[in-house]
Amino acid sequence: MTVLRRNPSLAWRDEPGARERILAALERSEDVADEGWVILVHAGRMHQLNLLAGEIWLLADGTRDAAAIAAELAGRYDAPADEIRKDVEAFVAECLSRGWLVAEDA
Amino acid sequence: MELTAPLTVNWTLSYTCNFSCRHCYSRGQARPELPLERVLGLVEELARCRVLFVNFGGGEPLCYPHLWEVARAAADRGLRVSMNTNGWLLDAEAARRARAAGFASVGVSLDGATAEVHDAFRARPGSFDRALAALEHLRDAGVASTVSAVIHRNNVGSYRRIVELAAERGAATVYLHNFKCAGRGAENRTELDLSPGEWRAFYGDALAWRPRAPAELAFDDPILALLGGADPGAVKGSTCGKLSLHLEPDGEVTPCGFIPVSAGNLIDQPLDVLWSTSPVLRKMREKTPEGKCRSCGVYGECLGGCTARAFAATGSFNAPDPHCWAGNGRPQGGPS
Ligand code: SF4
Numbered sequence: 203m204t205v206l207r208r209n210p211s212l213a214w215r216d217e218p219g220a221r222e223r224i225l226a227a228l229e230r231s232e233d234v235a236d237e238g239w240v241i242l243v244h245a246g247r248m249h250q251l252n253l254l255a256g257e258i259w260l261l262a263d264g265t266r267d268a269a270a271i272a273a274e275l276a277g278r279y280d281a282p283a284d285e286i287r288k289d290v291e292a293f294v295a296e297c298l299s300r301g302w303l304v305a306e307d308a
Numbered sequence: 309m310e311l312t313a314p315l316t317v318n319w320t321l322s323y324t325c326n327f328s329c330r331h332c333y334s335r336g337q338a339r340p341e342l343p344l345e346r347v348l349g350l351v352e353e354l355a356r357c358r359v360l361f362v363n364f365g366g367g368e369p370l371c372y373p374h375l376w377e378v379a380r381a382a383a384d385r386g387l388r389v390s391m392n393t394n395g396w397l398l399d400a401e402a403a404r405r406a407r408a409a410g411f412a413s414v415g416v417s418l419d420g421a422t423a424e425v426h427d428a429f430r431a432r433p434g435s436f437d438r439a440l441a442a443l444e445h446l447r448d449a450g451v452a453s454t455v456s457a458v459i460h461r462n463n464v465g466s467y468r469r470i471v472e473l474a475a476e477r478g479a480a481t482v483y484l485h486n487f488k489c490a491g492r493g494a495e496n497r498t499e500l501d502l503s504p505g506e507w508r509a510f511y512g513d514a515l516a517w518r519p520r521a522p523a524e525l526a527f528d529d530p531i532l533a534l535l536g537g538a539d540p541g542a543v544k545g546s547t548c549g550k551l552s553l554h555l556e557p558d559g560e561v562t563p564c565g566f567i568p569v570s571a572g573n574l575i576d577q578p579l580d581v582l583w584s585t586s587p588v589l590r591k592m593r594e595k596t597p598e599g600k601c602r603s604c605g606v607y608g609e610c611l612g613g614c615t616a617r618a619f620a621a622t623g624s625f626n627a628p629d630p631h632c633w634a635g636n637g638r639p640q641g642g643p644s
Contacts, residue, residue, distance in 0.1 A: 213388050214360070217311065217312050
C-alpha cells in the first residue's frame with residue numbers, strides 16, 4: 203500500500219478553536235469554503251487549508267492512502283462518499299505536485 | 309483568519325554586539341537579560357502556543373553566551389530555529405555548533421558587493437571577508453544559509469553582485485531588505501536611504517531580474533504592492549503584529565524590532581493572551597489611512613506600506629510610508 207505522509211520539512215499548525223468555529227458556521231449553512239483552520243508555511247509562504255483540506259492534512263500521517271482518508275472522512279461528514287473521494291483525490295494530487303505530501307510504500 | 313499566536317518570533321536574546329553598524333536600529337539599546345531558566349521558560353511558552361519559527365537577532369546572537377542551549381531547547385520543542393548574524397564569530401567550530409544545536413538555517417548579513425562598501429557600512433574592517441567565510445563554514449558544516457542585504461545608497465548599484473556572491477557560497481535565499489530609518493538608520497538616513505523614485509527603480513529592476521537570479525530573492529517591503537510584486541495570497545501591509553512579533557531580552561514584546569513600542573511582557577502575560585488583547589498589536593492590524601493614503605487606490609493592497617518606517621518618520625502607525633512614490637507628482641488611483 204502507498205501511504206501519504208506530510209512532508210516533514212513543512213512547518214504547520216492547526217489553529218485552536220478554528221475547526222469548531224467552522225463546523226458551527228456549517229451548521230448555520232454559511233459558506234465556509236474559504237475559511238482556514240490549518241496553516242502551513244512552505245518556501246516562506248503561508249497557506250491556509252479549509253475544512254476538508256485541513257482534515258486530509260491531519261489524516262496524512264503515514265498510515266493511510268487516499269482511499270482510506272476518503273473513507274474516514276465519509277464516515278465523519280454527511281456527504282456522498284463519491285464526492286468526498288473526488289475532493290480527496292484532487293487535494294492529494296495537488297499536495298503531491300507541490301511537495302507538501304509524500305507517497306511512500308507502507 | 310486571525311491567528312491565535314504569532315507564526316514567527318524574532319527574538320533578541322541580548323543587545324550586546326561586536327559591531328556598530330550605520331543602519332542599526334538596536335545599537336544604543338540596552339535591556340536587562342533574563343536568567344537562562346526564564347529564557348528556557350519562554351521557549352516553553354512559545355512551544356505551548358505553537359509558534360512555528362524563532363529567529364534570533366539582536367544584537368549579535370553569537371555574543372549571547374547561552375545561544376546554543378536556547379536554540380537546542382527550541383529545536384527540541386519542534387520550533388524551526390534560525391538566526392541573523394554579522395558572521396564575524398561564525399568560524400568552522402561555530403558552524404558545527406549551529407548544526408548540533410538544530411539550526412534550520414543561518415542568515416548572514418552582506419551589505420556590499422565589495423569589502424570597501426560592506427566594511428564601511430558595518431564600520432568594521434575585515435567584516436566582508438568574515439561574512440563570506442561564514443557562509444562557507446555553514447556550507448561545509450551542512451547548515452542551510454541565507455543572506456540579508458539592506459539596500460542603501462552605496463550598494464544599490466551592485467546588489468546583483470551581492471546575490472551572486474551569496475549564491476556562489478550556497479545561500480539559497482537572499483533577503484533584500486528595505487532601509488528602515490530607525491535607530492542609527494534614522495541618524496544616517498539622509499546619506500544612506502534612497503528616494504521614493506529610487507526605491508521604485510530598484511524594485512522594478514529586482515522584480516524583473518528575479519526569475520533569472522542565481523538565488524531566490526525575498527523582499528519584506530509592503531510597498532511592493534505598488535508594482536504588483538506582492539505574493540498572491542500574502543498578508544497585506546506589514547506582517548509585524550499579524551504573523552510575527554519581536555521579543556526583547558527582558559521578555560518585553562514589540563510588534564517588530566524597528567518599532568520600539570511595548571505591546572506587553574511575557575513575564576506578566578501568556579503569549580496567546582498578549583497576542584489577542586494587546587491594543588498596540590490591534591493598532592498594527594487595524595490601521596486607518598492618513599494623508600495621501602486616504603485617497604489612494606491601492607490602499608487595500610498596501611495598507612500604508614511599512615508601518616515601522618511610517619512610525620519612525622512621523623510617530624504614527626497610520627502615516628504613509630515615507631518610501632512610497634504614489635502621488636509624488638503623479639495621479640493616484642492605481643499602481644503607478
Ligand atoms: S499612498 Fe499610502 S496606500 Fe497608497 S501606495 Fe502609498 S503608502 Fe500605500
